[in-house]
Amino acid sequence: MKMLAIDTSTYTLGVSLLNGEEIIGEHITDLNKNHSLRAMPAIEALMKECEVKPADLKKIVVAKGPGSYTGVRIGVTIAKTLAWSLNIPLAGVSSLAVLAASARYYPSYISPIIDARRGRVYTGLYRFEEGKLNLVKEDRNVLLTDWCEELKELNEDVLFAGKDIHLHENLIREVIGRRALLGGANIFYPRPSELGRLGLTEPAVDLHSFVPNYIRLAEAEAKWLEQQEAEKRNG
Amino acid sequence: MEKDIYVLGLETSCDETAAAIIKNGREIIANVVSSQIESHKRFGGVVPEIASRHHVEQITVVLEETLKQAGMTFNDLHAIAVTKGPGLVGSLLIGVNAAKALAFAHQLPLIGVHHIAGHIYANRLVEELTFPLLSLVVSGGHTELILMKEHGDFQVIGETRDDAAGEAYDKVARTLGLPYPGGPHIDRMAVEGEATIDLPRAWLEEGSYDFSFSGLKSAVINTLHNAEQRGEYIKPEDLAASFQGSVIEVLTAKTVKAAKEFEVKQVLLAGGVAANKGLRKALEKQFAELKNVDLLIPPLSLCTDNAAMIAAAGTVLYEQGKFENLAMNGYPGLDIEQN
C-alpha cells in the first residue's frame, strides 16, 4: 500500500513515500524558504525518483499542526486536494507527535518543542510504550515556564526534542535541572517517514471538513471574543 | 471542427473561495463561489488570517460542487488555471497549492492567471472580445484603465495614485456609519439623495489617465466634520450622491477620452465596483452617444470575484501554451504588464 506523507508545519520540509511499514523514499530540507514554492516540486521529484505515480497512491498523511499557520495550511491544502481528487483516504497527525517520534527509542517522557515566540511554545507530552507512541498530555500553546513547572512535578526524566530547544536551554535547565535531557537539531527533527508510520494506523478523516490544528484562534477573532466578553460584563 | 477546450479555474485571492469550468474560454459549464463575507463583517473588513483559514475549509467542497454541476471528471479537463496574484498572500497560496496538487495528480497543464486579467475576461463570457479594447477596472484594490491590442496583451494607461475607488467607497461608508462592505450601501443611498454638496474632482495634469481619490475622501470626511461642528445636518443620502457623482464623473470622462484617443472597438467594465448601478448607468449614457464603440458590462455575478473569469483568462494562456511548473508561487504584488 503506497502512501505519501507531507509535513510543512515548520521550516523543515518533509515528504516521504511508504509502502506499508517500509520506507521507499524520504526528502527533507531545512531552509528558511517558502513551502508554497518548494512543497509540490519536492513531492514531484521524490515520486518520480521512486517511480510512484499519483494514481498508485492509496493514502495521504499530513502533519496537521501546530506550527506555522501558513506552513501548515500549505501542507494540509495539498494533502486534502490530492486525497480528494485521487479519491483516497486522508489522515492527519500532530506535528508534535512527528517530532516526538524522532525519539522512538527513548524510554521516558518526550516533550517536543516548536517555538511560538514571546516565551511560548507549542508542545505536548508523549511516551513510547511497546513501540507505540502515546499521548500523555494534549498538544498546547503554553508559556514555557509554566510547562516546565508542570513537568517538574512528574519527577521523571523528560527529553525535550526539536531544533527550537536551543532557544530555551537555560530556562529548561533552570527549572527542571538534571531531569531534563535536551535533544538538539541534529538528532531530533521531524522525519516525514515517522509521519508516514504514525499515519499508517491513523483513521481517515472527513476530508472536506478537515482543517489544520492551529491550537490558537486567529488574533482578530481572539480580540473580538474578548471584546464581546467585556461588553457582556459591562452590561 | 476543432476540439472543445475545458479549463478548470480556481480563485482564492481575497475572501471568496471559487472554482469553475469553462468551455472554449467563453461558455460557463459550472461556476461555484463560496463567500466569506458574513465571517468578516464583524471585523469591519477582511481579516487575512481568517480568510486563509476559510479557504482551507472550503477548497475541496467548492471543487467537488463544481465537478458535480458540470457532470465531469478530471479526464474531461484540459488544464487547471488559478489566480497567482495579486491579492492576500495567505489566501492566494491556498488556491495555488490546490491547483498545483490537481495538476500533478492528473498530469494536467498548470496556468497562472493575473486576477485583473480574470476580471477583464469575465466580459468574454458575455460577448467575444474585439481589439483594440479598453477596460475600466474598478474594485476594492484597483482603479485602472487597461488597453488591450490582442489577447493576453495588457497595457496600463492609467491607474490610481493613492486609494482605489473601492477603498474610497469603503472609507466614506465607514464615516457615514454604514456596515461593511460599504460600496453597495452608498450606491443605494445615492439614488435617494441629490448631489447638492460641492466635492472636488481630481482630473490631475492635462492628458493623464491616472486617478486619485484620497482628496475626495478627505473632502467628504471634512464636510461631515465641519457640519457637525456648526451643528448643521447633512442628509447622508445627499452626501452619498455627491461623493458617487464625483467618482463616476471622473471615471467616465477619462474612459471616454481614452476610448476616443486609442480608437478602441470595445470598452469593458471590470471588477467588483462594476456592480455599481450609478457607474453602469453613467457609462451606458456616455457610450450610447459613441456609435462605433461597444460597451460591455458583465452581469453582477461575474463582476465580483469568481473563478469563471480565471478559467476564461486561463483558456487564452492555454491556447498560447503559457504554462507554469510546480514551483509556481502566489504573488501578492503581481504586475499585469510583466505577467
Ligand SMILES: [Zn+2]
Ligand atoms: Zn477582484
